[in-house]
Amino acid sequence: MSWMDPDGGADGVVSTLSNRWALVEALADGPRSKADLEASLGVARSTVYKGLRELEGAGVVRATSEGYALTQFGRLARRKHDDYRATVARLCALRSVLDAVPRDADLPLSVVERSRVVVPDRHAPERPLTRFETLADGARRIRTLSPVAIPRFMPDIHDSVAAGDRDIEMVVESGVLDAIDRRYDGFEAALDDGLGVYAAEGSLPFGLALFDDEAVTLTAHATDGSMQGLLLCDCPDVCAWADGVYDRHRRAATEV
8 A cells, every 4th residue: 555545444444554664653642742752662763754644544543733633533543443453452462362262162252252361471381380380279179171181280189079178070081080090199089088089081172161160261172281371251151161172071971
C-alpha cells in the first residue's frame, strides 16, 4: 500500500497499524513533532515522514499545531489493534500446549479463550507442576485424567486419602498404572484406603484435573512424557465441559 493511494478500508487500516505500530505507540500519549519522533524512535527522517503519511491516509493520524496526533478514530483503532496483538501473543504462548493435543481431541474454543497458560522455561522447568500442586493443596475433591505417570505425587495423595482430607479419583492409561504400581510400594494400600483408580482402554487425549468443580487444568505432554504446559480455567462452562469429559472416560474405564 502506498501513501499516495491509501486504503481506508479495514484491511488497509490493519496493515498500516501493523507496519507503523512503533509510530502509533509513540503518539499514544499526545502530539509529537517529526523531529521528536525521529529522535525517540531512532529512525531516519524519511521513515517518519512516510509512516506519518500512511497513517494520515488511513485516518489514524492528523497534523495539529502541536505536532502529529492520533485522531479519535486512531485512538480507538490503536486500542483494538493492541487487544488483537495481545491475543495473538497469548495464542503464541499457548501454541506449545495446543500442538501437543491430538487434532481430533474434543477441545472447545472456550478452553483456549478463557484459560491462563503456564509453561516451563529454562529457569523454571517445573513451573506447570508447581502450579498444579498449589491447586491440589487447596482442593477437597480432585478428579484427574492422567496419560503420564508422576509417582512422586503418590505419597502425598495416599496420605491425604487415608486421613480423609481429600476425595481423589484417577483415570489412567494402563502404562501409567503399571509405572505407579512398580515405583510406589504403597499403591495397594492407597487403593484400600479409598483412592479411586480406573484403568482406561487405549490412550487419553490430554491430562485433565478438576479441583472441587471450581477450577480445571488441562495439561499436554510431548512424546517423551514431558509436560509442554498447563491451561488453567475457573469458568463455569469450562468446568462443566471438563466434568463431562472426565465422566465419559471414567465410565469407559475399569475400576482397579
